[in-house]
Every structure is written in structure tokens, then in C-alpha cells.
Amino acid sequence: MNTAVNQGETIVFWICGFFAVLGALGLIFSKKAVHSALWMALTMISLAVLYVANQAPFLGMVQIVVYTGAVMMLFLFVLMVVGVDSSDSLIETVKGQRIAAILLGLGLAILLIWGIGSSMTNVGPGSLDDANSVDGGNVQGIAHLIFTTYLVPFEVTSALLITAALGAMVLAHRERWLPKPTQSEMSKARFAGAVHPGNLPAPGVYARHNAVDTPALLPDGSVSDISIPGPLKARGDVRPVDHMEMDEITSIDEGSQS
Amino acid sequence: MTNSQFGVFGVDPWWLVILKVVAIFVILVLLTLFTIWWERRVVSRMQNRIGPNRVGPQGLLQSLMDGIKLALKEEIIPKTAHLAVYWIAPVISATMAFLAFAVIPFGPTVSIFGVETPLQLTDFPVSVLYVLAIASIGIYGIVLAGWSSGSTYPLLGGLRSSAQMISYEIAMGLSFVAVFLYAGSMSTSEIVSAQQSVWFGVILLPSFLIYITAMTGETNRAPFDLPEAEGELVGGFHTEYSSLKFALFFLAEYINMVTVSALATTLFLGGWMAPWPLSLWDGANSGWWPMLWWLLKVQIFIFVFIWLRGTLPRLRYDQFMKFGWKLLIPVSIVWIIIVAVARALRNDVNFSNQSLLLVGAAVIILLLLVSWAFQVRADRKQAALDEAAAAEAESVFEAAAGGFPVPPMPGQEFTITTRRSMAASTTIVADRAVTEAVTSEQENPDG
Numbered sequence: 001m002n003t004a005v006n007q008g009e010t011i012v013f014w015i016c017g018f019f020a021v022l023g024a025l026g027l028i029f030s031k032k033a034v035h036s037a038l039w040m041a042l043t044m045i046s047l048a049v050l051y052v053a054n055q056a057p058f059l060g061m062v063q064i065v066v067y068t069g070a071v072m073m074l075f076l077f078v079l080m081v082v083g084v085d086s087s088d089s090l091i092e093t094v095k096g097q098r099i100a101a102i103l104l105g106l107g108l109a110i111l112l113i114w115g116i117g118s119s120m121t122n123v124g125p126g127s128l129d130d131a132n133s134v135d136g137g138n139v140q141g142i143a144h145l146i147f148t149t150y151l152v153p154f155e156v157t158s159a160l161l162i163t164a165a166l167g168a169m170v171l172a173h174r175e176r177w178l179p180k181p182t183q184s185e186m187s188k189a190r191f192a193g194a195v196h197p198g199n200l201p202a203p204g205v206y207a208r209h210n211a212v213d214t215p216a217l218l219p220d221g222s223v224s225d226i227s228i229p230g231p232l233k234a235r236g237d238v239r240p241v242d243h244m245e246m247d248e249i250t251s252i253d254e255g256s257q258s
Numbered sequence: 259m260t261n262s263q264f265g266v267f268g269v270d271p272w273w274l275v276i277l278k279v280v281a282i283f284v285i286l287v288l289l290t291l292f293t294i295w296w297e298r299r300v301v302s303r304m305q306n307r308i309g310p311n312r313v314g315p316q317g318l319l320q321s322l323m324d325g326i327k328l329a330l331k332e333e334i335i336p337k338t339a340h341l342a343v344y345w346i347a348p349v350i351s352a353t354m355a356f357l358a359f360a361v362i363p364f365g366p367t368v369s370i371f372g373v374e375t376p377l378q379l380t381d382f383p384v385s386v387l388y389v390l391a392i393a394s395i396g397i398y399g400i401v402l403a404g405w406s407s408g409s410t411y412p413l414l415g416g417l418r419s420s421a422q423m424i425s426y427e428i429a430m431g432l433s434f435v436a437v438f439l440y441a442g443s444m445s446t447s448e449i450v451s452a453q454q455s456v457w458f459g460v461i462l463l464p465s466f467l468i469y470i471t472a473m474t475g476e477t478n479r480a481p482f483d484l485p486e487a488e489g490e491l492v493g494g495f496h497t498e499y500s501s502l503k504f505a506l507f508f509l510a511e512y513i514n515m516v517t518v519s520a521l522a523t524t525l526f527l528g529g530w531m532a533p534w535p536l537s538l539w540d541g542a543n544s545g546w547w548p549m550l551w552w553l554l555k556v557q558i559f560i561f562v563f564i565w566l567r568g569t570l571p572r573l574r575y576d577q578f579m580k581f582g583w584k585l586l587i588p589v590s591i592v593w594i595i596i597v598a599v600a601r602a603l604r605n606d607v608n609f610s611n612q613s614l615l616l617v618g619a620a621v622i623i624l625l626l627l628v629s630w631a632f633q634v635r636a637d638r639k640q641a642a643l644d645e646a647a648a649a650e651a652e653s654v655f656e657a658a659a660g661g662f663p664v665p666p667m668p669g670q671e672f673t674i675t676t677r678r679s680m681a682a683s684t685t686i687v688a689d690r691a692v693t694e695a696v697t698s699e700q701e702n703p704d705g
Binding site: 081139 | 340343382383384387388390391393394395397398401402404405413416417420421424427431444667
């Protein structure tokens, strides 16, 4: 199989490589946490396309489904709910965190440079087609490796993930002292209370006004206090009820009685 | 890929690739326009109305006119919107909706301008996973639309839909597994050809039912249309969108409906293969005819979508989540285990169908016995607990009984003994927790 890179692959590499690096830089330099998350998603998708171009379609798709679709989405979810903003404090909350971060970052950089460097000098490029055709396909090859050679690491990783999920569940768990009220119990409690369960009386007298600052009149002609929004009342913006109206109501009332 | 079965893909001349891309685009847009009209007509009929019947024959051009009007409308962008993300969200949504169709097989190999080519843009060993991947990127459009609008209802709608789509994507992915096991492949064209003798929708009925449920949840359609529940969230994630950007979301929703229907057709109803009475005719599965069968099958699913919308009321959000996580996912996992065990027994141990049924019956009886034993144990435990609770309720609560004063549990009575008079004591019924629980549920029905 040819070890040379064909033209299409070169174009894909330069496009996706550009976007991967752009996304990585955007992740670091964005001021908003949500923007950082989006840049990271871009990097992940670009990497996935590169995996597919390098004849690892399964890895590429799983990368998008798992990392972009699930992990990053959960991140985004948390960022949106919690509302993390750019007011980053420069105070170290964990002692020695910065030094530890620098040291570990350096260590990772050395490892990566060493690993990639030695693979570029000591080891020749292998044939991807040969690797894929051993078990009759890319998916079959990965399945074979996961369930034979790498069975233990794979299972240990899944145990780790399950432990983490279990930890999250324990942290979020709430011991209920009483059984959770059902919908029917809740509706009963609502009607059993002293507060009127239905809508508040609508403001205004529709024949003449329909403004929220006009209080509704009760059958006896008195003003219904709860028909006016609280803020208007507090500002003193309630329209006074006309005496003519009151008299009219009284006369109608008396007329109906006689 | 050098695998022989994919030899027919990736060898098209460039003009044919462009032709196929344009054809898919046109088909999807036309299907969207048709589906909107079809939905309005069918729902109208279900509600004893007539529906759009003025523009064009039977009102067929109504959605085209609506689309033009929508595009020419004034656009309103909220002041608090995060502009860049606000712009890109509908684009992501619509683009991803179109992309998923690249791997859907419309028909067998045909001859287009003298070139033998399959009626499918492309295919590769994991193309069903590709559809899942594209769907999961498509969710970004909805979530980002909700977030970038800078408004409360869209944010809530966006969060709801992301939670919903992630949850239902799991059930959806699990329903694929049994199909993969039977087809021995994750490529759409191979799955279709694996259904030559019998459709997977028949032999893998539980998977099929789970997929149909999950696809309704995945596309945010009634009765699972909680992200855009108009009674609660105005328009959900697209509340603040207008004009062409809203049109893009609209387009994406309908294309997604077509996509999941096409995927259901491919995975469970034999794709473009002719259904039974038609399959007796020799020419039914060659040439351009299969595209018609494919279209009819997709339309059946679309009709089911519309039917559901016209029939079922919307679910409550917590019930909906519980349904997804506590019913659909466990049931699919158990079903996959059953399918995998049956496959392994048939392939490796050479079990006949008859003995497989016998083993299945034995396992079911065993499970019933075990569950009965567990039920008896649980009943006994519950009785003991009830007894203990009754005994505790009768006993007087003493705050400092353990050497350190503790607050009473709900239901216990707290007796305050003052130093002045031991006799005069006040009783407080600790019902605060009850009212608190009730009010918190009322304020936050999402759980």
C-alpha cells in the first residue's frame, strides 16, 4: 500500500488541521466559557474528520458521538445553567496549583514531543490498509483488539467511569423523609389552603377600560384589592374609581331590588 | 476502505457526485414543503377542519408561499443576544439536517447517463453511526439558539431539548445494536441487503418499537415536543428567532423528521426493497421503482408522526425523562442481551430454533420464580418497616435521647419543656417539611 499521502488527504489535512488549531487557540483565548466550549467542539470535530481520513472511521464517528455529542454537550449544559462568566479570579484556591499545573504541563509536553519525535525517526510508517484488513475491516479490527488484547484496560476504564457516575449519584442523592407528593396530592393541598387556588380577578372594567391600573369592582361596588398588580399599588399608580360609576352601580343595585 | 463491498461507492465521476448532492438537496426541500402541507391537511381532517386548500391544487403550494413570506419578513434580533452564536445556531441546525442524508440508500444500482451507480450518495462501514454523530452535532444548533437568545424561555427550551435529545439518543443507539448484530454491519446499504428475506422490523420488533419512540423524542415532535411546549415556554429555543433564521429551524425540524423516518425505513422496513405483494413481481427491486417503495415507506412514518401529533397530549417533563431513562433504556439493554445470547447460541453452539425456544421458556419461568421470591421478601420487609414506623409514631420523641439534641423527623412531635414550668409545654407539629415539599414541587415541576 502506498505510504505517500495523496492529494485529497493533503487538502483534508490542511483544512481540518487549520480548524483544529484555530479551535484550540479559541478555547484558550475566549473570554466566555461557552465560547471556549464551542471552540473545543470545533477542534473535536476537526480531529474526527482527520481520523476518518486516516482510515479510522469508527474512531472518528465515536469521537463525535461521545465527545462532541455527549461530553461537550454536558459541559455546555452545566455552563449554561451555572452561568460561568469571564470574571476569572487570579487567586489560587488550591495551594501550589499553578506550579503543579506548570510542571505537569511541561511533563506532558516532553512526553508528547518525545513520543511523536521518536515515532517519526525510529519507526517507519505502517500500512493502514494492512492494519484494517487483518480482521476484515476497521470495526472488526477495533472489536478484536478491545475484546482480546486490551480487554482488561477497557473494563478497568469502564469501572472507573461507573465509579464516577456512582459518585455523582451519591452526591446528588437526597434522602426523602416523606414520600414524594404526587400530582393529585399537590392539587389537593393547593385547594385545601387558605389562598384562593384559581386566577386572581382580572383588573379593569371591560366595557369602559381595559387597563391593568383599573381595579375590578366587586358585586357590592367596592374595589377588589387583589385585582391590581402589587408594583402598581406600591407606586400609587392605581386609577381611582369614579364616583359616578359607584353611584350608577348603586342605582342599578337598588333598581333591581325594588 | 478497500473492502470489496464498498467498491461501488467512492468511484463516481465528479459530475455524478454533484448531481446526487443537488438531487438530495432538492428532494429534501420538496419533501419538507410537502410534509408541512400533508401535516396541516391530515391534522385538519383529524380535527374536522379542511386545512389549506387555496394556493395551488388542493393547497399544495401553500407551504411554498408561507416559506417565501417567512423569508421576506422583518427580522427581530433581541438586544441581549450573543450575536455570533445567535447567527450560527440555525445554520448548524439546518446544515446537519441535510448532511445526515448522505448515507441513506434510496434504491439499488441504476444507470445514470451511462454510469452504473447506487442510488445513494456514499456509504462506509459505520454510516449508521455517522447519522447518530450528525444528529448529535445538530443538537448544538438548538442548544446554542436557546443560550444565545439571551432570554429565559429560549434558554429553558434549549436545555430541555439538549437533555431530551441526549437521553433519547441513547435509547435510539441501543435500538440499533440488535440490527447491527443481525446485519453484521453498520453500513446502511449492507443493512438493507441483509433484509432480503425478512425485515428487521418483524424479527426485532422490540428494537423497532423502541426506535419509533426514540425517534419521536429525538425530533422534538408531539407528544414529546416539550422544548417548544407553547403553553409553558412560548416557542422554546426559537422564541427569539424570526424571518429566515426561524425558517431554517423549521426546515431542520422537518428534514429531521424525514431523516429519522428514512433511517427507520432503512434499518427496520427493508429500505428500498419492495413490500410483500409487490416483491412477487420480478422487476420490483431493480431500476428506479425501489425509490417509490422507499418514498412510500418514509411517508408512512411521516403519517405516524402526524397521527401522533393529532392524537396524543404532551407529556409532563419529569414523566417523559423517567420514561426514557427508566423504561426505554433498561428494556433495550435487556433486549440486546437476549438477542446477543440467542445469536451466540445459534452461531457457536449450533442450537436449533426449537431448543432455543425451550431455553427461552425455561429462562422466563426461572426469572418469574426469582421475581416472585423477591416480591415475597420485599413484602415482608415492607411489613416489618411499617410495623417499626407505627411503633415509632406511638412513642414520644425525646430530643436529647441520644445525648445530643436533634430536631424531630417529620411526623414526630416535639415537646418543648421550659425551665419555668415543666408542666406547661407547647406542641409543635412538624409539618413544615410537608408544606415545603409541596411548595417546592409546585414551583419546580421539572423536578
